[in-house]
Amino acid sequence: MPSTYLTAKSIADPSSHMNLAMLKTIKRGLKKLVPQKVRQLRRRLAAMRRVRQFAHYDWVRYSRSSGIMQFEAAVVQPDAAVLKAQLFRYEHVLEKALSFHNPRVGFGAWVIDKLLSTLPAYLAVAGGDDTVCMVRRALERYVEFHRQSGARSPRESDVLTLLAKLPGPTQCPGASQEPALERSREDIWGNAKIDFESFAMCRHSIRDFAPEPVPEEAIQRAARMAQRSPSACNRQGGRLHVYSRPEHRDKILNLQSGNRGFGHLASHVILMTVDLRCFVDAVERHQAWIDGGLFAMSFMYGIHSLGYGSCPLHWSVDEETDRKMRVAAKIPEPEEIIMLLAIGSLRERFKVAAAMRNPLEAALKFH
Numbered sequence: 179m180p181s182t183y184l185t186a187k188s189i190a191d192p193s194s195h196m197n198l199a200m201l202k203t204i205k206r207g208l209k210k211l212v213p214q215k216v217r218q219l220r221r222r223l224a225a226m227r228r229v230r231q232f233a234h235y236d237w238v239r240y241s242r243s244s245g246i247m248q249f250e251a252a253v254v255q256p257d258a259a260v261l262k263a264q265l266f267r268y269e270h271v272l273e274k275a276l277s278f279h280n281p282r283v284g285f286g287a288w289v290i291d292k293l294l295s296t297l298p299a300y301l302a303v304a305g306g307d308d309t310v311c312m313v314r315r316a317l318e319r320y321v322e323f324h325r326q327s328g329a330r331s332p333r334e335s336d337v338l339t340l341l342a343k344l345p346g347p348t349q350c351p352g353a354s355q356e357p358a359l360e361r362s363r364e365d366i367w368g369n370a371k372i373d374f375e376s377f378a379m380c381r382h383s384i385r386d387f388a389p390e391p392v393p394e395e396a397i398q399r400a401a402r403m404a405q406r407s408p409s410a411c412n413r414q415g416g417r418l419h420v421y422s423r424p425e426h427r428d429k430i431l432n433l434q435s436g437n438r439g440f441g442h443l444a445s446h447v448i449l450m451t452v453d454l455r456c457f458v459d460a461v462e463r464h465q466a467w468i469d470g471g472l473f474a475m476s477f478m479y480g481i482h483s484l485g486y487g488s489c490p491l492h493w494s495v496d497e498e499t500d501r502k503m504r505v506a507a508k509i510p511e512p513e514e515i516i517m518l519l520a521i522g523s524l525r526e527r528f529k530v531a532a533a534m535r536n537p538l539e540a541a542l543k544f545h
Contacts, residue, residue, distance in 0.1 A: 228496075235497040243512040245458040259512070261300040262309050263456040267411035268292045269357070272316045276323060276358040283324060287332035293317065294336055297344075306345040314344045316357040381479070382530035384487030385440040387522025391422070392445040392486050397521075400480030407476040409469040415456035416473030417513055419449040429506045433499055434518055436491050444489075444520035449503075450474045451513035470516035481521055491518035 209217065241247060245260035271289045275281050297313055304310075317337055324331035331337065401418055409415060421427050422445065430449070431441040441447070450473065452466040474490070481488050493515050495503075500515065509515060 232497060235500075239514070240454060240457075240463050243514075244454040244462075245456070246460065256299065256303075257455060258300065258304045259453065259455045260458065261296060261303065263413045263415070263453075264296055264458065265293070265300055265309055265313055266413050268296065269313050269316045270412040272320055273357040273412075276316075276319060281323065283327050283329045284332060286320070290317075290320070290332050290337065294333065294340060297340065301344075310344055312355075312357075314341060315355070317341055319357050377483070378479075381482045382487075383489040383533075384522065384524065384528070384530065385443075385489055386525060386528040387440075387443040387445060387487060387520075388525045389443075390445075390523040392481075392521055392523060396481070396484045396486060397446065397448075399484060400477050403480035403483075404473050404477035407469075407472045409472070410456075410462070410465050413456040413469075415452040415454075415466065415469055417451045417453060418477065419451065419507060419509065420446055421448070421507070422446045426507075430503070430518070431520075433495075433503045433506060434491050434493070437489075437518075437520060440489075441491075441520055443522060445522040446520075448477075448519040448521065449507050449509065450477070450516045450519060451509060452516055453510075453513050455512045466514045467516060470514070474517055474519065478519065485524065486521055487524050488519055488521045491520060493517050 245257065245263065268289045272286055275285045293313060297310070301310065318341065321331050321334060321337060321341075324334070397418075397420060404416060404418070405414065407416065421430060427444065427447045428442070430447050431437050431444075434441075437444075450470060452470040452473070454466060456469075457463075457465055478488050478490065493500075493503075503509065503515060504511075
């Protein structure tokens with residue numbers, strides 16, 4: 179007859195449900211012996227350690243992946259993506275000023291200095307492309323504006339010398355576009371007259387997709403709409419990684435905790451990221467999340483406008499899970515994962531969460 183007594187070996191045996199239950203009972207009893215305030219303090223300290231751990235991970239990633247170290251350390255040959263983002267940043271300053279009602283003569287001298295040093299470095303690593311043509315057009319209009327104003331532009335001779343070395347209009351692979359475009363109120367009103375309030379009010383997070391896949395053309399159209407999202411100095415760091423094969427979707431969704439029960443119904447799973455190389459300053463450490471949020475919402479509205487459904491999936495995870503996702507989804511190291519999105523076709527009839535909203539005064543305050 180087997181013994182009914184528990185030995186040290188049997189208690190330590192994880193295969194025994196009875197022993198595990200007894201160990202849990204003992205553990206709960208020991209917890210009760212510890213004063214409640216002590217238990218609360220331990221939980222607070224544990225939470226603080228996790229916050230510090232995750233903040234350190236974010237700090238390391240931003241320091242290593244953003245363009246900040248290349249500029250601060252004066253790297254001999256910076257990354258082309260970092261230089262490109264900065265050219266967009268500096269050129270956009272000229273674009274903005276040239277679009278003012280009455281630009282100030284002599285504006286942007288510091289930007290001209292930056293362009294004169296950054297553009298040759300970009301040419302050395304990337305050659306002449308649409309970015310170079312964009313900067314060339316802005317510099318030409320900058321000089322032209324000052325001449326029409328009866329003044330010389332800052333460092334005009336240096337600008338003209340550089341312009342002579344750049345590809346001309348016929349050599350630019352992309353379509354020509356002025357740095358400042360003229361529009362009329364009728365242009366805006368004519369294209370903006372839609373019932374956007376009804377459009378926004380009927381958008382829901384969909385968790386009951388139809389089996390028909392979302393066409394790639396629809397994803398491309400929504401992505402083009404998302405590219406119109408505003409970003410810091412027009413640096414356009416938003417990226418979309420799209421996965422449709424079931425084995426890829428399952429591997430990705432298994433690392434995200436908010437899709438259980440419906441994720442497998444999605445036609446595509448999209449990882450939305452932002453390229454940290456677009457940012458070169460410590461004060462921009464949060465900008466990826468701002469730009470990424472705008473980019474993601476624009477894409478969701480784009481999918482919604484084309485008659486398909488989407489459900490945003492959070493990416494609030496620990497360091498280990500973030501690393502696993504980067505490997506599983508093959509995300510480039512400089513890109514920060516902002517969120518996931520499940521998209522799919524709509525059924526004829528389906529249910530959505532009621533998702534009650536707070537009263538308006540909770541979100542709106544006039545000062």
